[in-house]
Amino acid sequence: MTRYAPGGPFDAEKAIPQEIKVKLESHFGLDRPLFDQYLLYLKNLLRGDLGPSFKYSGWEVSELIATAFPVSLTLGVLSLGIALFIGIPAGIMAALRKNTWLDYLPMSLSMAGICLPTFVLGPLLIYIFSTQLGLFPPLGWYGPSDWFLPSFTLGLFYAAYVARLTRAGMLETLQQDYVRTARAKGATPWRVVTRHALRGGLLPVVTYLGPAFAGLVSGSFVIESIFFIPGLGKFFVTAAFNRDYTMVLGTVLFYASLIILLNLLVDLLQAWIDPKARQTR
Amino acid sequence: MHSNSSSNKQTHLVGLIGLLCLAWLLQGCSQPSNVETALDKGILHFGLGAEPQHLDPHLATSVAAHNILSALLEGLVSEHPKTLKPVPGVAHRWEQSKDGKTYIFYLRKDAHWSNGDPLTAHDFVYSFRRILNPNLGAQYASMLHPLKNARLYHEGKKTWEEAKVGAVATDDYILEITLEHSIPYFLELLNHYSWFPVHRPTLEKFEAFEKMGTPWTKPGNFVGNGPFRLINHQINSVISVGKNEHYWDASSVQLKGIRFYPIEAVDTEERAYRAGFLHLTQSVSADRIDFLKEKYPKELHFEPYLGTYFYRFNLKSPPFDDLRVRQAFSLAINRQRLVDKVLKGGQSPANTFTPPGTGGFYPKPQFLYDPQKAKQLLDSYLSEKGLERLPPVELTYNTSEGHKKVAEALHGMWKEALGVEIRLLNMEWKVFLSTVSKGEFSLARAGWIGDYVDPHTFLHMWRSGEGLNMTGWANAPYDQALKLGETSNSEKERWENFQKCEDLLAMEFPVLPLYFYVHLTLRHPTVRGWHPTLLDHHPYKHVYLSKEESP
Numbered sequence: 005m006t007r008y009a010p011g012g013p014f015d016a017e018k019a020i021p022q023e024i025k026v027k028l029e030s031h032f033g034l035d036r037p038l039f040d041q042y043l044l045y046l047k048n049l050l051r052g053d054l055g056p057s058f059k060y061s062g063w064e065v066s067e068l069i070a071t072a073f074p075v076s077l078t079l080g081v082l083s084l085g086i087a088l089f090i091g092i093p094a095g096i097m098a099a100l101r102k103n104t105w106l107d108y109l110p111m112s113l114s115m116a117g118i119c120l121p122t123f124v125l126g127p128l129l130i131y132i133f134s135t136q137l138g139l140f141p142p143l144g145w146y147g148p149s150d151w152f153l154p155s156f157t158l159g160l161f162y163a164a165y166v167a168r169l170t171r172a173g174m175l176e177t178l179q180q181d182y183v184r185t186a187r188a189k190g191a192t193p194w195r196v197v198t199r200h201a202l203r204g205g206l207l208p209v210v211t212y213l214g215p216a217f218a219g220l221v222s223g224s225f226v227i228e229s230i231f232f233i234p235g236l237g238k239f240f241v242t243a244a245f246n247r248d249y250t251m252v253l254g255t256v257l258f259y260a261s262l263i264i265l266l267n268l269l270v271d272l273l274q275a276w277i278d279p280k281a282r283q284t285r
Numbered sequence: 286m287h288s289n290s291s292s293n294k295q296t297h298l299v300g301l302i303g304l305l306c307l308a309w310l311l312q313g314c315s316q317p318s319n320v321e322t323a324l325d326k327g328i329l330h331f332g333l334g335a336e337p338q339h340l341d342p343h344l345a346t347s348v349a350a351h352n353i354l355s356a357l358l359e360g361l362v363s364e365h366p367k368t369l370k371p372v373p374g375v376a377h378r379w380e381q382s383k384d385g386k387t388y389i390f391y392l393r394k395d396a397h398w399s400n401g402d403p404l405t406a407h408d409f410v411y412s413f414r415r416i417l418n419p420n421l422g423a424q425y426a427s428m429l430h431p432l433k434n435a436r437l438y439h440e441g442k443k444t445w446e447e448a449k450v451g452a453v454a455t456d457d458y459i460l461e462i463t464l465e466h467s468i469p470y471f472l473e474l475l476n477h478y479s480w481f482p483v484h485r486p487t488l489e490k491f492e493a494f495e496k497m498g499t500p501w502t503k504p505g506n507f508v509g510n511g512p513f514r515l516i517n518h519q520i521n522s523v524i525s526v527g528k529n530e531h532y533w534d535a536s537s538v539q540l541k542g543i544r545f546y547p548i549e550a551v552d553t554e555e556r557a558y559r560a561g562f563l564h565l566t567q568s569v570s571a572d573r574i575d576f577l578k579e580k581y582p583k584e585l586h587f588e589p590y591l592g593t594y595f596y597r598f599n600l601k602s603p604p605f606d607d608l609r610v611r612q613a614f615s616l617a618i619n620r621q622r623l624v625d626k627v628l629k630g631g632q633s634p635a636n637t638f639t640p641p642g643t644g645g646f647y648p649k650p651q652f653l654y655d656p657q658k659a660k661q662l663l664d665s666y667l668s669e670k671g672l673e674r675l676p677p678v679e680l681t682y683n684t685s686e687g688h689k690k691v692a693e694a695l696h697g698m699w700k701e702a703l704g705v706e707i708r709l710l711n712m713e714w715k716v717f718l719s720t721v722s723k724g725e726f727s728l729a730r731a732g733w734i735g736d737y738v739d740p741h742t743f744l745h746m747w748r749s750g751e752g753l754n755m756t757g758w759a760n761a762p763y764d765q766a767l768k769l770g771e772t773s774n775s776e777k778e779r780w781e782n783f784q785k786c787e788d789l790l791a792m793e794f795p796v797l798p799l800y801f802y803v804h805l806t807l808r809h810p811t812v813r814g815w816h817p818t819l820l821d822h823h824p825y826k827h828v829y830l831s832k833e834e835s836p
Contacts, residue, residue: 023440027422031497060520061339061498068520127556134560138318142560143553144546145522229550232557234522247715 032058045253054257055250059243065254068239073258075145076235079158079227080220082151086159087166087216092209094163095170096197099178099205110167117164126157126230143232154231158224162216169212174205207278214270218263318561319544320809324830327541329812332554334567336521336547340502341493342481343416343423348734348821351478353545356526356825357509358481361390361409361460362472366827367816369738371472375404375482375510375533376460385467385774386433392458397531398484399507399514406454412482413452414438414445420495425479428736431471433463466772469779470644470739476822477736484508512538512826521547539814539829558807564830565812569805571630571687577807584807587631588817591640591735592802593743594632594691596680598795599727601757604675609662611794614728615652616659617702618695624800627694631805635798638790639783643819644739646780651791652798656702663703677706682730683717691799692730721755734802738819740783741771747786747795758795 029035033044048055054065094110101107133153134142144150177183178201186200225237236255243251319330337350342358345351363374376390396404413432416423419441429435433451437443451463464471474480487508488494491501500506507515512534513526527542529535546563548554551570555577557563569577569585577585598605598614605611620634636650667675680696682688689711696707712720721729733753735742744767745751749759763786770782790796804821814827 023419024422024424024426027420028497031422056498059338060336061341061344062500062502063520071520127552130556130560135556138560141318142562143548143557144562230553232522232546232548232550232553234519238521245714 032056049257054254057248057251059246059248059251065250068251069236069254069258072234072236072239075233076221076237078151079154079233079235080217082155083158083162083220084213084217086155087162088209089163090159091163091166092170092206094167095209096174096202096205098167098171099174100193100197102175107171111171114164114167117160118168120161121226122157122161122224123226123230125160126154126227129153129157130230143230145231145233145235150231154227154233157230158220158227162220165212165216166209169208170205173208174201177201177204180204203277207274210270210274210277213273214266215263218259218266221262320561320564320811323564324811324832327539327830329540329543329825329828329830330563330565331543331545332557332563332566333524333545333547334554335549339497340507340515340518341497342478342483343412343421343425344497345478346424349545349547351822353524353526354478354481354511355822356511356513356543357507357515358478358511359532360475360480360482361392362475364476364822364824366814366824367818369473369476369818369820369822371475374475375409379472385469386464388462388464388471390460390462392460393533394458395533396510397533399509399511399529399531400484401531402484402486402508403457404482404510405457406460407457408482408485409460410452410454411485413450413480415483415488415494416479417450418495421497423479425477428474428477428479431464431466431468431474433465435465467774468771469774469776470737470741473737473739482510484510513540513543516542534826538826540825543825555807558809563807564809565815566807569807571628571690571805574630574805581807583810586804586806586808586817588804588806588821589640589819590802590804590821591643591738591742591819592732593635593638593640594732594799594802595635595638596797596799597721597726597729597731597756598797599724599729599757600795601724602727604666604678605727607666608794609666610675611797613659613662613666613703614699615794615797616655616662617699618797618799619654619698620652620799621654622698623691623694627690628800631803632800633803635800637787638796638798639740639743639787640735640801643735643743645776646740646783648740648784648787651787659702663705675703675705677708678727679708679710680728680730681710681712681717681720681726683714684711688730695799724755724757728797732802735820741767744770744783744786747790754795756795758793760789760793763789 026035033041036044045055052066054069057063057065057068060068091114094114098107098110130142130153133139140153141150183196183201186196191200225241227233228235228237236258239251240255240259242248243255319328322328323330331352333349333352335347335349337345337347337353339345339350340353340357342354345354359374361374361376361379362371364370365372373393375392375396377393379388379390381388390406392404392406394403398404413429415421416426417429417435417439419439426439430439434443434448435450438445438448438450442448453461455461468474487501487506491499491506493499493501504515504518509515509529510532512529512532514529515524516527517523517525524545524547525542526545528538528540532538546557548557548567551568554563554566555569555573558566574585598611600606620636624632624634636652637648639646639648641647663675667673680692682692689709692709696709699705699707720726721731733743733746746753747758747763748754748767749761749764766782766785766789770779770786773779773782804817808815811830811832813829813831815823
């Protein structure tokens with residue numbers, strides 16, 4: 005499909021002489037029939053070879069993904085950690101103290117969190133913590149101190165969703181018979197929540213985790229661009245603009261595999277948490 | 286009791302996390318900014334703008350690549366930090382024959398590669414042979430076409446030996462260069478990276494002589510001859526270079542290293558500068574000029590930049606196949622208003638195609654504003670064609686806020702003066718390039734940055750059949766004047782002929798010059814030895830960091 009987009013990887017403002025374009029195309033095998041190119045690509049793929057990048061001369065696509073993925077993974081895991089760490093307690097508190105200020109405050113904040121785009125929050129955090137207070141580097145990904153601001157920006161956004169989902173899930177489970185039974189048997193509120201209600205209440209969050217984690221790990225182009233992070237998101241987005249055919253295919257294949265894997269993991273996790281899901285199988 | 290112990294646990298947990306966060310914060314605290322540590326470490330932090338596609342000088346095509354390659358490699362001559370005039374580089378002196386066609390370069394014997402190998406005249410011959418090799422497919426190979434018979438070899442008509450290309454090492458340290466014809470700006474040309482030498486053993490090791498995309502340009506493999514050597518390259522993150530102790534003039538190099546950050550987002554780059562992460566930004570967003578002028582009056586620099594922003598007409602289809610329409614469109618533009626009210630970034634209106642002062646050439650301003658005459662010309666065209674009004678004209682540009690602003694402003698001017706409807710058509714960059722090169726446009730946005738400081742770098746674009754022309758305009762007197770301007774040894778004769786070219790452009794209007802670029806940048810006062818130059822070249826060996834305030 006990428007081949008049908010007008011323009012090619014070698015189009016530049018200084019027009020290239022035709023004979024050089026032909027040389028370039030033959031170097032990358034673009035002069036062969038499309039079907040042959042496809043077969044060749046599949047053959048190389050079996051050997052784990054995603055081909056050379058058109059845009060980053062001298063680098064293999066697999067090599068670039070291998071350097072960018074750990075960055076995106078670190079950012080994704082940290083953001084998810086922050087999202088769960090803030091979102092779940094906030095959601096539980098809101099559910100337990102329904103219709104009090106402990107419910108309204110976190111829920112309005114989470115609404116604001118969902119509405120506030122990362123490209124607003126990110127520069128705001130940089131301004132406060134970096135430009136003004138000088139606590140963290142404003143951008144880059146060179147050491148652990150660089151991790152804080154981007155993970156926090158991305159984490160807060162997801163925390164907002166997690167909080168709302170936790171609240172909804174908890175409200176539902178708190179009304180279940182088994183929770184009432186536990187209460188009747190004299191379990192303390194803390195024990196009721198942690199031992200009885202939480203497992204059921206977190207189901208919506210777990211379902212959401214799969215796609216959310218895939219989204220986080222696949223890199224957020226916006227966050228990467230605000231914080232100048234060498235993650236996968238940038239490759240994914242710019243490959244299409246650069247007509248970097250091998251990079252487009254490589255990143256799409258990589259994400260697709262990642263999402264399938266994560267969805268499988270989420271299904272397994274759900275089965276482990278929720279006995280009902282096991283029975284229906 | 287149960288409840289109490291749980292809440293105790295909770296408190297402990299919160300406390301622990303609080304402590305961790307605090308530790309993290311303190312760790313952050315202990316790190317001073319790049320700019321603060323730079324004076325001690327001698328490291329320049331440089332906003333590069335974009336990741337270069339190639340670090341191979343024979344394949345590179347971008348400003349970003351130039352900024353790195355000029356640290357890693359050095360040509361036969363180098364540049365004066367203020368005027369960019371040729372000064373000795375690998376060659377410590379040179380002689381020019383009377384007819385201007387032959388140069389003899391005497392290479393210094395203390396010039397070495399970064400691995401300690403001696404650098405000889407044979408390395409230059411090998412390099413010229415490589416970039417001109419038809420199998421390499423180098424985009425800038427035509428920069429070497431002034432070499433005698435280079436074209437024959439480059440087009441694959443003869444081998445290097447058969448063609449007898451005009452680059453011969455008569456001795457290990459003497460290089461004789463013969464040109465097709467005399468070129469007054471030849472020494473300036475040598476500072477383009479396409480003329481830089483490459484290290485033969487390294488290229489042979491990676492079989493890179495006629496193959497692109499080999500890993501010879503990666504850190505650890507790259508062997509250069511410039512004041513710095515490549516230390517680290519992380520794609521989309523940083524390119525670090527450190528001082529090259531084998532450089533012949535290492536004692537004059539004051540910086541210990543440079544870090545190049547390919548930050549593409551202009552706003553991110555500005556934030557990086559303001560937080561002390563960068564010494565220099567590659568650009569500044571036009572929308573931020575007012576704010577930065579107020580906040581950083583001494584650090585915001587408006588520097589001249591050898592470039593023209595213009596539109597191309599398509600002469601192959603109506604209405605721009607008629608001279609009167611093209612002329613009317615040009616006369617209806619108030620360029621002064623465009624730069625004063627719309628661009629507001631210190632640009633100057635383009636009343637010529639070549640920026641005035643390029644290499645000492647001052648063309649006569651001819652693209653002027655005269656809305657009455659514009660209207661008359663268009664009316665004469667309309668009545669001849671029996672039209673009541675001009676059908677809407679499409680204006681094609683690549684998607685960008687800046688280009689849109691200009692296009693909208695011009696739309697307003699044309700509507701006001703000529704009553705013409707313009708359809709603005711923005712396209713993604715690659716689609717745009719392909720559309721324009723296929724000639725599927727009526728009016729298209731363009732820009733050109735000079736490769737060397739001579740009017741020829743601008744005027745050669747409009748030669749008949751030239752790949753950059755793309756307007757369908759062909760004019761024999763223009764080609765002739767250009768040729769004379771290119772080859773004559775007398776400055777007077779050259780300027781006369783270039784003026785003739787400018788006159789023809791202003792008579793035939795294949796192109797609509799709009800404004801001349803400026804280079805807008807934020808630069809920290811501790812950066813010294815950095816002078817505004819027309820090509821935005823800054824030979825790094827003259828750059829240093831110093832606490833004293835810039836004069």
